[in-house]
Amino acid sequence: MLDYMTLKFLWWLIVGVLLIGFAIMDGHDMGVGILLPLLGKNDTERRIMINTVAPHWDGNQVWFITAGGAIFAAWPFVYATAFSGMYWALLLVLFALFFRPVGFEYRSKLPDPAWRRGWDLGIFTGSAVPALVFGVAFGNLLLGVPFYLDDTMRSFYTGSFWALLNPFALVCGVASLSMLTLQGASFLSHRSDGALRQRAVQAGSIAAIALLIALSVAGVIVSNLDGFVIKSIPDVNSSINPLMKEVSRQTGAWLGNYQRYPVLWAIPALAYAAALLTLLLLRSGKTLAAFVTSSVTCASVILNAGVALFPFILPSSSTPQSSLTVWDATSSLVTLRVMFVVALIFTPIVLGYTAWAYRVMRGTVTGDYIRANDKHLY
Numbered sequence: 001m002l003d004y005m006t007l008k009f010l011w012w013l014i015v016g017v018l019l020i021g022f023a024i025m026d027g028h029d030m031g032v033g034i035l036l037p038l039l040g041k042n043d044t045e046r047r048i049m050i051n052t053v054a055p056h057w058d059g060n061q062v063w064f065i066t067a068g069g070a071i072f073a074a075w076p077f078v079y080a081t082a083f084s085g086m087y088w089a090l091l092l093v094l095f096a097l098f099f100r101p102v103g104f105e106y107r108s109k110l111p112d113p114a115w116r117r118g119w120d121l122g123i124f125t126g127s128a129v130p131a132l133v134f135g136v137a138f139g140n141l142l143l144g145v146p147f148y149l150d151d152t153m154r155s156f157y158t159g160s161f162w163a164l165l166n167p168f169a170l171v172c173g174v175a176s177l178s179m180l181t182l183q184g185a186s187f188l189s190h191r192s193d194g195a196l197r198q199r200a201v202q203a204g205s206i207a208a209i210a211l212l213i214a215l216s217v218a219g220v221i222v223s224n225l226d227g228f229v230i231k232s233i234p235d236v237n238s239s240i241n242p243l244m245k246e247v248s249r250q251t252g253a254w255l256g257n258y259q260r261y262p263v264l265w266a267i268p269a270l271a272y273a274a275a276l277l278t279l280l281l282l283r284s285g286k287t288l289a290a291f292v293t294s295s296v297t298c299a300s301v302i303l304n305a306g307v308a309l310f311p312f313i314l315p316s317s318s319t320p321q322s323s324l325t326v327w328d329a330t331s332s333l334v335t336l337r338v339m340f341v342v343a344l345i346f347t348p349i350v351l352g353y354t355a356w357a358y359r360v361m362r363g364t365v366t367g368d369y370i371r372a373n374d375k376h377l378y
Contacts, residue, residue, distance in 0.1 A: 001337075002337070002340070003237055004237050004238065004239075004333045004336070005236050005237040005327075007330075007333065007336040007337065007340060008236070008326050008327060008330050008336070009326065010336075010340065011070075011074040011075075011326075011330065011336055011339070011340070012306075012310070012311075012313075012326045014070065014074075014340075014343055015067065015070050015071060015074060015075070016302065016303065016306050018063060018066055018067035018070055019067055019302055020298065020299045020302050020303070021063040021067075022063035022064045022067055023179070023180065023183070023298040023299070023301075023302055024183065024295045024298050024299065025056075025060040025063050025354070026057075026060040026061060026063055026064055027131075027179070027180045027183040027184070027298055028053065028180075028183045028184050028186070028187035028291075029053045029056070029057040029060055029100075029127070029184070030127040030128075030130065030131050030180050030183075030184060031127070031131075031180045031181050031182065031183045031184015031185060031186075031187065031188075032049055032050075032052060032053050032127075032184040032187065032188050033053075033100065033123045033124060033126065033127025033128070033184070034124060034127045034128045034131065034177070034180065034181050034184060035049065035181065035184055035185060035188065035200070035203055036049055036050070036120055036123055036124055036127075037117075037120050037121065037124050038203065039188075039196060039199045039200060039203060040120075040196070041195075043113070043116060044367045044370055044371070045196050045367075046116075046120060047108065047370045047377065047378065048192055048196060048365050048366070048367060048370055049188060049192070049196070050104065050107070050108075050123075050378045051365050051370065051377050051378055052187065052188055052191035052192060052365050053187070054104065054377070054378045055357065055361040056357060056358065056361070057100070057104065058101070059353075059354065059357060060354075062350060066350075070339075073331060073335065073339055074330060074331055074335075074336065074339060075313060075324070075329050075330060075331070076329075076331060077153075077155075077242065077314075077324050077329040078313050078314050078324050078329050080155060081145075081147055081155040081157075081314055081324065082145075082314060084155065084157060085145060085146075085147050085155065085157030085159070086137065086145075086157075086164070088161040089133055089136070089137065089161060089164055092129065092133060093129065093130045093133050093134075096125055096126045096129035096130055097126050097130060098126065099119075099122035099123060099125050099126035100122075100123055100126035100127065102119075102122070103119040103120075103122040103123040103126065104123065104378055105378075106119060107119035107120065107123070107378065108377070108378055127180075128177065131176055131177045131180040131181075132173040132174075132176065132177045133173070134173075134176050135169075135172040135173035135174065135175055135176025135177060136164060136165065136169040136170065136172060136173040136176075137164075137169075138172050138176070138305050139166075139168050139169030139170070139171065139172030139173065139218075140164055140166075140169050141305075141309060141312075141314065141315065142168070142172075142222060142225060142227075142254060142305075142308070142309070142315075143166070143168060143169065143225065143317065144226075144228070144249075144315045144316060144317025144320075144323075145157075145159070145314055145315065145316060145317060146158040146159035146163070146316070146317050146318045147159075147314075147316055147318055147322065148316060148318045148319035148322045149242060149243060149316075149319070149322040151243075153241060153242075153243075155322075158318050168218070168221050168225075171214055171217050171218050171221070172214075172218055174210065174214045175211060175214035175215055175218055175301070178207045178208075178210040178211035178214055179207075179211050179297065179298055179301055180298075181203065181204075181207040181210075182204055182207035182208050182211055182275070182278060182294050182297065183291075183294050183295065183297075183298055185200045185201070185203045185204030185207055185282075186204055186278060186282065186287065186290045186291040186294040187291050187294075188200040189201050189204060189282060189287040189290065190287035190288050190290070190291050191363075191364060191365055192364065192365060192366075193364050193366060194367075197287075201282045201283065201285075201287075204278070204279070204282045204290070204294075205279055205282060205283060208275050208276070208278055208279040208282075209279070211275050211297070212272065212275055212276065215268075215271065215272070215275075215301070219268070222254050222255070222308065223252055223254075223255060224251065224252065225251070225252070225254060226249045226250065226251050226253070227249065227250060227251075227252065227253025227254035227255075227256070227308075228247055228248075228249055228250075228253060228312055228315045228320060228323055229247065229248050229249070229250050229253045229256065230245055230246070230247055230311070230325070231245075231246040231247065231248050232245060232246045233245035233246075233325075233327060233328070236327040236328075239332070239333075240327065240328045241328060242321075242322055242323065242324055242325070242328045242329060243321060243322065244328065245321065245325070245327075245328065246321065247320035247321050247323050248320065249320055254308045254309070255308070257307055257308065257310055258307070258308075264307055267300055267303050267304045267307060268300070268304050270296065270300040271297055271300035271301045271304055274293045274294070274296040274297040274300060275293075275294075275297045277293045278290050278293040278294045278297060281293060310326065311325045311326040311327055312324070312325050312326075313325060313326060313329055314329070
């Protein structure tokens with residue numbers, strides 16, 4: 001049977017896998033939504049774009065919902081602190097996401113051009129805003145979140161919504177927006193043809209370049225940021241609370257894991273290589289391979305952020321000792337064990353039906369297909 005420390009680490013990995021799955025699967029839905037009013041030059045092209053993701057977008061929401069549920073169950077301290085402290089930012093994401101399902105369902109119900117343009121804008125908003133805010137959130141994690149815990153473990157947030165929109169966090173937001181746009185453009189280029197496909201390739205090329213620039217700027221800033229270091233902590237194989245450790249801030253501390261384990265430098269190198277390779281594959285017309293390398297880009301960018309932060313999950317800029325980590329912010333041993341068994345059973349099922357659905361619905365969506373099925377498609 002797995003011990004407590006191992007389960008704590010495994011659940012850090014599992015939550016990371018869920019976030020990566022969300023970025024890859026729901027990310028290309030969002031990417032297509034971001035590009036919808038930019039690439040679709042007429043109603044038929046916009047319907048082509050929507051119907052490339054129509055069979056899958058609602059199923060892909062499973063990754064987002066499951067990631068939120070896993071954070072709630074595995075890291076209750078993190079869930080409570082982040083969702084209460086960043087309340088307005090999360091409400092902004094939630095309200096923006098409302099536009100996507102409603103927009104997909106109702107956009108083509110009426111032929112009125114103004115009606116359809118309005119829902120196109122709604123789908124764009126519901127895709128671009130979450131993509132930007134998720135990156136901003138990761139940026140603020142690296143800066144430290146302004147909260148503290150009192151003696152009864154109640155969290156108190158001392159920041160504001162506008163403070164989240166600082167320059168570094170916005171750079172991370174641009175990186176996230178570019179990454180998901182690249183994912184959407186790669187997917188769209190594979191599922192469309194003609195002029196729309198060429199515009200998707202061009203958009204993907206621009207997004208890849210923007211991502212590489214944003215990652216470079218963020219990397220330079222991170223190397224000079226004051227990161228967090230655990231100076232002392234009780235036995236991590238036992239149940240401990242966050243206030244039982246000692247934490248200090250040090251310049252460049254977020255590079256500590258890479259310096260201790262040089263093999264980890266392969267992760268940021270992979271992010272750069274995969275983004276550049278996606279750019280080259282798009283331009284050479286190898287769109288399926290480009291989607292694969294774009295997915296690798298998403299995975300490596302998220303893993304890069306996770307490795308830099310580890311073992312911190314929610315660092316506190318107000319009181320470093322209150323920072324929440326993998327070792328002291330997790331649920332009980334029994335909870336982690338039960339959840340691990342459930343994950344072992346259901347994760348292969350989710351992967352299996354997702355692969356089957358994409359295999360069945362593979363192929364190019366064309367203008368002729370849209371016109372032939374005008375009353376049955378989005």
